[in-house]
Amino acid sequence: MTLLIAALGATALPAAADLPLDKITVAEMPPAHPYRLYYTDVAITHLPDGKMTLIDGRNLKVEGMVSTGMFGQTTLSPDRSELYVVTTYYSKLNRGERIEEILVYDANTLKLKEEIAYPARHAQALPYRGTLRTSADGRFIYVQNATPATSISIVDRKAGKMVAEIATPGCYIVYPAQSTQRLSTLCGDGTMLTISLDENGQPIGKQKSARFFDPDEDALFVSAAQDGDRYHFVSFKGNLVTVDVSGEKAQPQAAWPLASKVEQGQGWRPGGYQPVALHRDSQTLYVALHPKAYEGSHKDPAREVWVYDLSEKRRLARVKVPETTGLAVSQGAAPRLFAYDTGKAAITAFDGGRKLKQVATKAGFGDTPTQLETQ
16 A cells, blocks of 8 residues: 555656536526416425426426415416415414515516515415416406415505405305406305405496305315406306406306216216316316215315317216326417326326327425416
8 A cells, every 4th residue: 555655656647637617597488378387386396495496398307396385376467477476474484473465477588577565364275366466457366365264465566565355254265356456256055256446456346146155065165267257167067157356246157067866976077286277268177076976075086077169068088097186278370288197296198179098197296386388
């Protein structure tokens, strides 16, 4: 060993070549396209680390990511240029002073544009489409609160502040109208409450609809497919009901069954967090269902997607799918249906239209994502 060290010491080692300096850069987001997906993940095993992942639905590659904090609720502006997150921070990570704000991101660059202070009252819940929405013109942001008393706050996007808070006892989830400055919310007594606003976001009227569902015998999933002023709800037992929210009082249509008597006897019912999606131009409705359903199985993963012509109230196809807890469909001339699985944080893509063909699947997009939106 001594001789080896001496020999090495007597040998001149060549000087190390200078290495080029690394430059840290941030990749730019690719241009927006109809198949961009916004996948919101509450990260239930480590709640302060919620996030939204942006995914290219053509190849299921990640395009970007934004932090959504603890119990962050998300939505997009009507023109898809801005991304909104209402979130909670605690001074000692998971305890201490509770601070809330609405984060405004540029949806094309993911750069933070603004932080709007917000009172500590937004719903500490799984992300659902409807816990955060906007008015049809983008002027106002609507926030679902739960303290646990329920209310809806009206935030003026231009002024950057909350301008009203409206008590909505026993009602939950926001359903904005498209043609009027109104929003509705689903109530536990089987009705829907509609709130009319003036041009400054102040409430000028509140009216409840007639009772149109039985929350004990056949409750509605709160996640509905929107088509302008109309929302299409599916029930736990497999009925579909459409509600028009454009007027001072919501107007429900008669419910109709998704399954035949035989299929009902086999226990086919909707399941998951986001069980219904609509391609608006073609009026093609997609519903995720599971067999052998029972009381309490309404959040079980679906095993099939049933495809309907909504205008004719007629089923067109039944398609087997991997375990599915939610659906979203792109709009436009060449739609693509996306089925997601919360347990595996997976997405399966199908060429859309009325004959679905599976074209891609990928897992590992987070921890426990429960909300998927398309561009």
